[in-house]
Amino acid sequence: MSDTHTALLLIGHGTDDPVGLAEYHRLSAQLSEQLMLFVQPCFLELADPPIGQAIDDCVDAGYRRIIALPLLLGAAGHQKNDIPVALNHARMRYPDLDIRYGSPLNAQYALVRALADRIETAFASAGTTIPRDRTALALIGRGSSDPDSNAEVARMARLVWEGRDFGWVEYGFYSITHPDVATTIRHCIALGAAQVIVAPYLLFTGRILQRMASQVEAARQQHAGTSIIMAGHLGLHEGVIAAIRQRYEEVLHGVATVNCDLCKYRQFMPGFEEDYGRPQVSDHHHGLRGVHNHASLSLDAILPPRYRNGASVSAAPMAAAPLVYDADGRVAWDRVWGGDDPDNPFCELALAGGPPHRGTLLEPVPPEVVAADPDGYARVITELARGLHMVTGLQVVTDCAPGWIGLVCTSDQMAIWLLRAIVVENVSVRREGHTIYLPAGPDFCLDGEIKNVITSVAKTYHYWKEHINGRMRTSPGSEGMPPSNG
Template sequence: MTDTILLIGHGSREREGNDEIQAFAAQWRQRQPAWQIEVCFIEFADPGLHDGLLRAASHSRRVLVLPLILNAAGHVKMEIPEAIEHAREHAPGTEFLYGPHLTACDPILAILKRRLAQAMAELDMPDPTTTGVVLLGRGSSDRQANGEMAKMARWLQEETQHELVDLAFTGITYPRLERVAQRQALLGMKQIVVLPYYLYTGTLVQRITRQVEHLRVQYPTIRFASTAHFGHEREIFELMEQRVLELQSGAPQSRLPCDGCKFREIAHDLGHGHSHEHTHASAPTAPSLA
């Protein structure tokens, strides 16, 4: 039997976001027709993480687990590894290999630069030194996940002529978009480009659209441009294909930043895994679950 590639999306309360991940998988199957590609979600959509792992194990001797996620926070560091441990217990005849998340890297930077160039064209090519840029992400309680975004903002500044590239978050941590826009206005920016750091749509992406409209009302003398999320760009497919080939070639699996840390060990011992769903599909090799 061939490998099964299990693509893990975050999942959204908005069906459109989940449909976009399914559409990504469909396009990926067209790019790689020899690959067996399946999809599951961490939360808000079916199949869930546990069921997706056991379903893949039911017809494969090896499952390549690939998170379609930009930054490594609790889902990538704790929830998915815990689900894989569970799947190994209930499908002992299947090998599970866990690939890294997309992370801050040059291909993602290339997407951001291209989106920024498109926004500047929409604004009729203003002076970049008077055009502020805001890289706007979801935000996390994990400082390393926020740090990956900070790295991308710094790289974007170094690769362009924009003197002001700031970071903002839609939730969990700060600063928020409104505060950053206020700062850029005080510093004399005549235009502001908002670059959402999101792969797929959902409630937070819809919130960004509303927030930018509010800012246009608050700052009528500043021109705003906001780009779309970027989950179906060529670089995303190529990064995921690179992950598959690395796992198939036997390359060492990446060690997560929190592997072995005392906080993960304590959370595991106390049963505080960050799981949102607990239904389990049965695999042929798995004992029945009560």
């Protein structure tokens, strides 16, 4: 099976927990050995390398085909939006690179077996005489704002319960949605269970698993008369390896699929009114699973409407706008592009093309670069924060991971739209909920990288506020949409 032209891009959510990160890398090593294939781990957040850098490394090493697998247990916003944005951006930079995107792990039977093994181990080691028919299973997922992902937890709960003679099965979530851990355990006890096995539906150890264990311990204190046992997480079980291999084989042979029937990014779903009564525009390309050649992929799929108009995107930099200074000698970012000149509004900036970094991806610097020059980094962060607030009026987050600065949007929808638009400007950007994160580094120059970050935000934010958001407010079904940000 060895393939010297193909790299497997293993995309994880990311963690700052060293034990969880080590477990992830051990899994990658096992996969590489079993598949006889180069496996490149990468992450959406909190850990390095990010997706874009990992793809660059694969290309530099000579790989011409990349199979990208989201190492996620369910289909949610990361799989449907964030990862496709990064992959589409890579396709723009490497039009001859064959990038194939796989499905999330979901409730495969290999994972059912793995989870059942963890539950059986917990039941055998409980040290009680409580029979199986008086024991309830409580499957606990991470929790998502996406109904598709949460439904996978319910499906897995039923599959792992079938034919195993336990009395009941309930499911719940660590956070974001309901029922929570305490409520799920309470439901099991109310049904008559004398013993509850809490099964964490998590791939790796880390802070979420630790906090989940604390929630279980609190339930033990509350229900002292009931045996409450916590099973192990999925970890490096052979069933996890088998499930990843299955997804890899599907992509390799062009049969990777995903179910879009219950996707809030494609269909209006009651209860998810944050999408303002309409399907949320998304960058996940359902029809491209397993396609061998993405070189002809249209950029219209990832461009905001204003940047389409049937024309190709120009890579030429905009005419340089000189910096404008206030009376204190600081850059007046809100006046650089004629912000207070009615004859030269931000629209001119937005129509003029991208910043000079259109040709060279502007990325965050590694943490060690930040640590080597903390004073320089602090100066850059301060100026970025000042400029971003001046051109948007939004809250800026400065106490985030080294190499990033955050901009707090008013909704997930706004954050996703800005992310897509800024990516087209060839500026790195990632998202966590309502907040988008932009690159920063101690060597960023005022008239260079700092200006380019603020420029990309100024033009895209202008379009969101004045064109996209306003048009959506007047569209059918937009009643109840929160007021514009400006």
